[in-house]
Amino acid sequence: MSLTTRQASATQDSLLRVFTVPEEKESTLSRVEQEISENLEGFLQSHIVAVEKDLAEVEKDFADATIPSDPIFVSQQADFLLEKLVAHSVHTASPSFVGHMTSALPYFMLPLSKIMIALNQNLVKTETSKSFTPLERQVIGMLHRLVYNSDDGFYDTFMHDQNHALGAFCSGGTVANITALWAARNNAFAPTEDYPGIQKTGLMGGLLHYGYRGAAILVSERGHYSLKKTADVLGLGTDNIIAVPTNDNNQICLTSLGEKCQELVDNKIKILALVGVAGTTETGTVDPLNDMADIAEQYNCHFHVDGAWGAPTLFSKKYAPLLAGIERADSVTIDAHKQLYVPMGAGIVVFKSPSVLSGVEHHANYIIRKGSKDLGSKTLEGSRPGMAMLVHSGLKILGRSGYELLIEEGINKTHRFAAMIKNHSEFELCNEPTLNILTYRYCPQWVTEHLKTCDEASRIAINELLNRFTKYLQKIQRGHGKAFVSRTKLTPSYYQYQSIIVFRVVLANPLTSDDILADILAEQVVLANDDNEHTFMSQLRALVDAD
Amino acid sequence: MSLTTRQASATQDSLLRVFTVPEEKESTLSRVEQEISENLEGFLQSHIVAVEKDLAEVEKDFADATIPSDPIFVSQQADFLLEKLVAHSVHTASPSFVGHMTSALPYFMLPLSKIMIALNQNLVKTETSKSFTPLERQVIGMLHRLVYNSDDGFYDTFMHDQNHALGAFCSGGTVANITALWAARNNAFAPTEDYPGIQKTGLMGGLLHYGYRGAAILVSERGHYSLKKTADVLGLGTDNIIAVPTNDNNQICLTSLGEKCQELVDNKIKILALVGVAGTTETGTVDPLNDMADIAEQYNCHFHVDGAWGAPTLFSKKYAPLLAGIERADSVTIDAHKQLYVPMGAGIVVFKSPSVLSGVEHHANYIIRKGSKDLGSKTLEGSRPGMAMLVHSGLKILGRSGYELLIEEGINKTHRFAAMIKNHSEFELCNEPTLNILTYRYCPQWVTEHLKTCDEASRIAINELLNRFTKYLQKIQRGHGKAFVSRTKLTPSYYQYQSIIVFRVVLANPLTSDDILADILAEQVVLANDDNEHTFMSQLRALVDAD
Secondary structure, rough: OOHHHHHHHHHHHHHHHHOOOOOOOOOOHHHHHHHHHHHHHHHHHHHOOOOOOOHHHHHHHHHOOOOOOOOOOOOHHHHHHHHHHHHHOOOOOOOEEOOEEEEEEEEOOHHHHHHHHOOOOOOOOHHOOHHHHHHHHHHHHHHHHHHHHOOHHHHHOOOOOOOOOOOEEEEEEHHHHHHHHHHHHHHHOOOOEEEOOHHHHEEEEEEEEOOOEEEEEEEOOOOOOHHHHHHOOOOHHHHHHHEEOOOOOOOOOOHHHHHHHHHHHHHHEEEEEEEEEOOOOOOEEOOHHHHHHHHHHHOEEEEEEOOOOHHHHHHOOOOOOHHHHHOOOOEEEEEEHOOOOOOOOOEEEEEOOOOOHHHOOOOOOOOOOOOOOOOOOOOOOOOOOOOOHHHHHHHHHHHHHHHHHHHHHHHHHHHHHHHHHHHHOOEOOOOOOOOOOOEEEEEHHHHHHHHHHHHHHHHHHHHHHHHEEEEEEEEHHHOOOOOOOEEEEEEEEHHHHOOEOOOOOOOOOOOOOOOHHHHHHHHHHHHOOOOOOOOOHHHHHHHHOOO | EEEHHHHHHHHHHHHHHOOOOOOOOOOHHHHHHHHHHHHHHHHHHOOOOOOOHHHHHHHHHOOOOOOOOOOOOHHHHHHHHHHHHHHHHHOOOOOOOOOOOOOOOOOOOOHHHHHHHHOOOOOOOOOHOOOOOHHHHHHHHHHHHHHHHOHHHHHHHHOOOOOOOOEEEEEEEEHHHHHHHOOOOHHHHOOOOOOHHHHHHHHHHHHHHOOOOEEEEEEEEOOOOOOHHHHHHOOOOOOHHEEEOOOOOEEEEEEHHHHHHHHHHHOOOOEEEEEEEEEOOOOOOOOOOOHHHHHHHHHOOOEEEEOOOOHHHHHHOOOOOHHOOOOOEEEEEEHHHOOOOOOOOOOEEEEEEHHHHHOOOOOOOOOOOOOOOOHHHHHOOOOOOOHHHHHHHHHHHHHHHHHHHHHHHHHHHHHHHHHHHHHOOOEEEOOOOOOOOEEEEEEOOOHHHHHHHHOOOHHHHHHHHHHHHHHHHHHHHHHHHEOOOEEEOOOOOOHHOOOOOEEEEEOOOOOOOOOHHHHHHOOOOOHHHHOOOOOOOHHHHHHHHHO
């Protein structure tokens, strides 16, 4: 493209206009915004999860790797996005989308998020955020108080203090977990009089100085995959994430945990941290946090709680006792884009002690200088958006009582759904819910009965067939787009730890009614019995009859 | 709070309403949205950088760590945000805000970002993003092509292939840099027949197996602070980020780089990566990338280019040659929230080879399963928002020619500003600009002249006074709120590497005119000469006269 001077100047004028606030209400951009709003309202009011269209088909609209040379109109791009992107995205807010941890948002998040986008603050430093910095510190303080409930004096002293941090605001739970364990690692190999600390020497220097052969983190086998990633990133290696077996309730087995800890100590492996889970991703289970805190004390290591999902249960006076002991954790991860109902991109980690994050402090010459209030000196990320304002808004507009209702309604509904499954002759409940997540599978009562008494070979064969069946049903239901449940693998003791594939349901959307849940089961029954192609049912019958 | 059943049910109804799309145009929420829009338009049209108010004062509005028990109206929170947050945030879009890398946004980003917030997709997996997954892959492909310009067949084969990735979409440049060097580290200690790889064993196992005493990364002393953080996080230690000296143009000194490399090899330290900078944060300098690529080849190590700021210079046919050699990098970081002009929270790293990211792959049972197209298997982060749609929109709506104009105008303007400073009798230009960043300081010509000839003690004393002066001027100008330049420290050879504090200016906002730049200088002159309290000028005069 070779622009003549006149063209260049004309294009430049239009570029400048692009960066300028349109003054007229009737401008093209206002009309585009109006069109987008109406389209989105239509989309959000529909109860469909996704339009049935193969991903390979969708890819065709996103196949060109060339950045176009010439500009196009905003309206053209808006039309493209509405037709090709919005229409084939997933309606995560649909009440029948119950497969993952992404729920409907309170509608007020939409207009308020406009403030965040328009102001485009950068929270790494006060020079690009000013009031957003104290706001973020307040939000972290509020969540710290939710977990630890320290006294007024504590927050007056530390919340806005430049030399301390009550936590870190992150893009999500993974970065929050990494941050917690990064701090734990650095503090385990802290500087001493004759050692400059792991931050300077690296892991090898730390192990050598402190006389360890390695360093490990312990978590139940239900722990989130981000912990393996953490061990990888931090240079520990995934072999050093010790996956402790769980009991029949999917909680970490305390005996095994104690044994593993002793084994590590005997082998001169430094225990960096125990990680308790408050709401496992797959089954919504809460580990016995108080007992874990005891063991962490005994072995003098960091105790982290991954409450990405479950920590907001603390809002409910009825269910908060399930998390007893969380206040003894050294750090707790909370995902605001999960049960605080803010848009994607907001995880938080709070630390009991306001000094822990000093172990991961970094400075530069032009920002985050020593003594500044810049938040960026103690975060893994650098530039960050002002998401904290949406968490602030949720906490203020819904209040503790609002979140309490949301949490309680979710858990109560999950228990009702569990009862519905147990009373249904064609389904098997695969974990008794603690919070608002449960697993189940299509498994007619006559199969369940048979599995109780049949021999091992038969049990294995039937479960393997059911695994394929579950996988098929999940995929085909997802494809139809009316409802969505996800699937995962469990190894329950009642099937001698055989790996079984199960449906997984997360009930966080307050618009999901019992009727919708009944419809999801009904659709699965129809799909299971109307399966002419795969003949799972007849194969199942044959397997059971063969015994 | 103890709610009676009736209260609870009433509150629950209002909660449900909160999650439901308002059907009437005249609803309260619509009115709140209208009010927000008008207020934001007013804010964005004003040319003030920040209202003069002490941060300690602002903190008073964010002092309470208690989450309120009861809900409040959306309108109350909106009013609070507009009065207390928006009014005291930083107007990063102001044409006179030239101190950091946060600029005005094309106004169309606002309505389009509504789509992102409303759909609330989670890009970790296709089940919660569907069409957003191919869109993100396309955006990464487009930026890959901008850097590497591979042929159509390459993109047809790899862009949407589940077993490959052309890059990773991140929350920002820091995570992008970490991702690049994480992959470099893991591939340097890859699995072999008798070794399971660093991902499993951790860093210590890798060093032992491959027979190294340590591992290091080399970058110029102008490298971004995120690289030190990277070395810390990855377990290498900041001692193993080797800061190579720079020449008078702030570019990495190739002789020193070669020497350091040889020294490391001789000491059995594995060179993980050389990092070239395309647009240093402080001076906008570009390292000699072709020469660095030669050295990386010679030492058989990963070559990463941190183009967080400068990579979009490739859009300009006139200035792209400044980045010659970038196409030889194994990986390149590009921040979309910088010179691609999208809202905060979008960094990208592209990899020359579509296999490199396999070194950091992770899987789980319920998502990012092997063989899926889920983007989350090869990203440091887990849940992520659909920011890629805004990058897509920028690339489409502005086009290559739009970005070309933006880039060229920014660099041309910076050269004009440099000339303005050089011709001004009261300022000293501290680096000749390459891209659109420059540094200067208030230093009247009679002082500059004196510094050329005076003895060392005098030079040191004068520069120390000037450092305090610059710091003071920057702070007081920021406080006044009409304009904002930032400051940093440099160690130029013409002052025998003495540390000097300088103003730093980033010219990326197309609305910043030459007149505005002249006004900034004029204000600094007034502030410098009107300083009755600190008497810097008379001290300066006394120091010069003393000789």
